[in-house]
Amino acid sequence: MSDSDSEHEQQLTLEDLEGSDTEMLSGDEDGPVDIFTKQKVTVNNEPALRRLCEQIALPTDIPWSETQSITSSVPVHVVDPDDDLNREVAFYNQALEAAVQGRDRIKKEGGVFERPGDYFAEMIKTDDHMAKIRQKLLDENASIQASERAKAQRELKKFGKKVQTEKRLEREKAKADALDKIQTLKKKRQGGDSTGNADDEFDVALASDDDEMKAYKTAGKGGKNQNGKRPAGSSSTTESRGKRMKKDQKFGFGGKKRFGKSNDANSSADVSGFNVKRNKSTSFKAGHKASKGAAKGGAKQRPGKGRRQNGAGRK
Amino acid sequence: MSTVFKAQKSKQDKAKGVVAATEDKPVFRNKQRVLLLSSRGITFRHRHLLTDLGDLLPHTKKDAKLDSKSKLHIINELAELNNCNNCIFFEVRKRQDLYMWLAKTPNGPSVKFHIQNIHTMEELKMTGNCLKGSRHILSFDKNFESTPHWLLMKELFTQIFGIPKTARRIKPFVDHVISFSIVDNRIWFRNYQITEKPLEHRSATDTTDLTLVEIGPRFVMNPIRVFDGSFGGQTAFENPEFVSPNVARSNIKNAKVDRYKSRMDAIAKKDEKLKEAEMPEDPLAETNVFA
Numbered sequence: 001m002s003d004s005d006s007e008h009e010q011q012l013t014l015e016d017l018e019g020s021d022t023e024m025l026s027g028d029e030d031g032p033v034d035i036f037t038k039q040k041v042t043v044n045n046e047p048a049l050r051r052l053c054e055q056i057a058l059p060t061d062i063p064w065s066e067t068q069s070i071t072s073s074v075p076v077h078v079v080d081p082d083d084d085l086n087r088e089v090a091f092y093n094q095a096l097e098a099a100v101q102g103r104d105r106i107k108k109e110g111g112v113f114e115r116p117g118d119y120f121a122e123m124i125k126t127d128d129h130m131a132k133i134r135q136k137l138l139d140e141n142a143s144i145q146a147s148e149r150a151k152a153q154r155e156l157k158k159f160g161k162k163v164q165t166e167k168r169l170e171r172e173k174a175k176a177d178a179l180d181k182i183q184t185l186k187k188k189r190q191g192g193d194s195t196g197n198a199d200d201e202f203d204v205a206l207a208s209d210d211d212e213m214k215a216y217k218t219a220g221k222g223g224k225n226q227n228g229k230r231p232a233g234s235s236s237t238t239e240s241r242g243k244r245m246k247k248d249q250k251f252g253f254g255g256k257k258r259f260g261k262s263n264d265a266n267s268s269a270d271v272s273g274f275n276v277k278r279n280k281s282t283s284f285k286a287g288h289k290a291s292k293g294a295a296k297g298g299a300k301q302r303p304g305k306g307r308r309q310n311g312a313g314r315k
Numbered sequence: 316m317s318t319v320f321k322a323q324k325s326k327q328d329k330a331k332g333v334v335a336a337t338e339d340k341p342v343f344r345n346k347q348r349v350l351l352l353s354s355r356g357i358t359f360r361h362r363h364l365l366t367d368l369g370d371l372l373p374h375t376k377k378d379a380k381l382d383s384k385s386k387l388h389i390i391n392e393l394a395e396l397n398n399c400n401n402c403i404f405f406e407v408r409k410r411q412d413l414y415m416w417l418a419k420t421p422n423g424p425s426v427k428f429h430i431q432n433i434h435t436m437e438e439l440k441m442t443g444n445c446l447k448g449s450r451h452i453l454s455f456d457k458n459f460e461s462t463p464h465w466l467l468m469k470e471l472f473t474q475i476f477g478i479p480k481t482a483r484r485i486k487p488f489v490d491h492v493i494s495f496s497i498v499d500n501r502i503w504f505r506n507y508q509i510t511e512k513p514l515e516h517r518s519a520t521d522t523t524d525l526t527l528v529e530i531g532p533r534f535v536m537n538p539i540r541v542f543d544g545s546f547g548g549q550t551a552f553e554n555p556e557f558v559s560p561n562v563a564r565s566n567i568k569n570a571k572v573d574r575y576k577s578r579m580d581a582i583a584k585k586d587e588k589l590k591e592a593e594m595p596e597d598p599l600a601e602t603n604v605f606a
Contacts, residue, residue, distance in 0.1 A: 042553045042555040043553040044552050046462075048543065048551040049551050052423070052543065052551060053466055053467045056470055056471070057470055058345060061343075067345065067453070067477045069453035069473045070453065071457055071460065072455065075461075076456045076498060078498045090496070090498075091496050092527055094454055095454045095527055096523070099452060099509045099525050099527065100523050103489075103525070112487055113488065113489050114489075114490070121447070121486055122448075123446060124436070129437075130444060
């Protein structure tokens with residue numbers, strides 16, 4: 001070993017002794033006491049480390065592709081090692097730099113870098129494992145979406161309730177307004193029925209009289225229609241018959257009136273209204289049972305809350 | 316036979332004055348073979364990590380679990396038997412602490428690490444994949460060049476984790492990169508798949524068409540000591556910051572001891588207080604007057 005090396009060692013040992021690694025405990029004021037002094041001197045024999053490194057190092061003139069090792073241009077510096085995101089980004093950047101440089105160097109040395117699409121070989125993770133990973137990703141996505149949808153629904157519900165209350169208030173207000181108007185009208189009528197109102201009515205009567213007369217005259221010229229009920233001028237249109245048609249549709253018009261609602265062969269063969277799911281549902285069955293039980297008189301029914309709780313406490 | 320033939324041929328050539336082209340410049344071959352084994356008492360997670368490393372490094376040779384934890388020098392002989400000149404040895408203590416030895420057998424040096432934060436490839440979080448046995452690029456943090464002990468570890472990693480060109484089970488492409496970074500005086504191990512982004516998916520800020528997807532495993536190596544020899548010898552470096560997991564655990568337990576102690580103190584104090592509060596016997600008490 002050279003002089004400088006031994007000097008270095010000397011320095012090191014001195015440093016070690018001075019540093020906090022040497023734990024010295026002093027005695028009390030009364031006097032020195034026997035204390036077990038734990039001395040921990042760490043070793044950092046740099047010359048030895050250098051020698052070891054040289055001893056095992058690969059020759060420097062070998063092609064790069066023998067080792068394929070790349071040292072980053074910038075040291076990784078992470079302020080807080082517990083900060084996962086920043087730490088991983090630093091590692092990622094370091095590896096990415098190596099990947100980019102490595103590709104260039106491999107191509108320069110005439111090697112192959114990327115795998116062609118039709119080269120299939122055993123992978124480090126099996127297909128089963130990759131399927132599991134994919135499924136997990138899908139599940140995660142689905143759960144995220146579901147939670148988002150639920151959130152939106154909740155928002156909508158909140159908003160919907162607002163709209164509902166607004167509408168209710170509006171309706172109430174409208175009703176109150178209408179009632180108010182009616183009240184004022186009534187008051188007005190009671191106040192001035194002797195003069196203005198009588199005139200109004202008279203006017204209306206006159207006008208309607210005129211109209212009726214005209215209609216009557218025209219009807220008289222054309223004669224009576226087939227029914228003999230109505231004048232032709234006032235023959236009904238589809239619009240005017242709307243209400244009647246609805247009623248006919250609902251209650252039937254003409255034809256046989258009896259057994260209209262009773263089953264016949266076709267209707268009893270029709271099972272489109274039957275729902276298997278509903279038929280098998282517990283609530284439906286329970287209802288069925290209950291009704292059966294009621295017919296028999298004395299099936300087990302769920303007692304009320306208070307009785308249930310008391311009963312449970314007793315037993 | 317072939318060696319005999321070669322020897323004879325070279326003799327003949329020499330005699331004839333023909334010099335083989337290869338003899339001028341002996342071609343260097345990076346021959347690294349790694350023995351991969353663990354001690355007894357290994358847990359499932361450590362075992363998975365071991366198999367992951369075995370899959371990633373096609374130049375490894377696995378061996379049966381080693382019985383002894385004290386006589387580690389026999390590993391040198393094991394390595395020799397298996398024609399290996401490197402060794403990765405997983406030493407598991409108390410069925411929970413994993414120590415990893417990296418050694419150049421038979422003459423050293425060797426490094427002992429404490430392995431923490433293990434995530435194996437089995438986990439579903441890491442989505443990358445690569446060919447089994449393809450050679451990877453080794454990426455080192457620049458911090459490795461700062462001090463001699465890091466430099467030595469870097470050399471060890473390049474030899475043990477670098478796959479030699481002539482390894483038997485390798486595949487011809489390079490599709491992943493293994494990175495070693497130093498943060499917090501520990502070495503962080505990561506393994507990424509290299510994928511090429513198609514042109515249409517590239518954004519303006521991308522400087523390259525390569526992207527990385529993590530394959531795993533990931534773990535953190537906390538160096539404990541560097542030894543002169545293989546599995547023994549003089550200590551060349553000792554990590555002053557290393558805290559043994561036993562000490563860490565006992566510290567946690569001691570912190571809990573304080574709680575118990577303070578509770579006991581409180582109870583004792585209360586008892587004393589009650590005793591003090593007791594009144595002396597009253598001479599005019601009913602029992603004294605009418606007894």
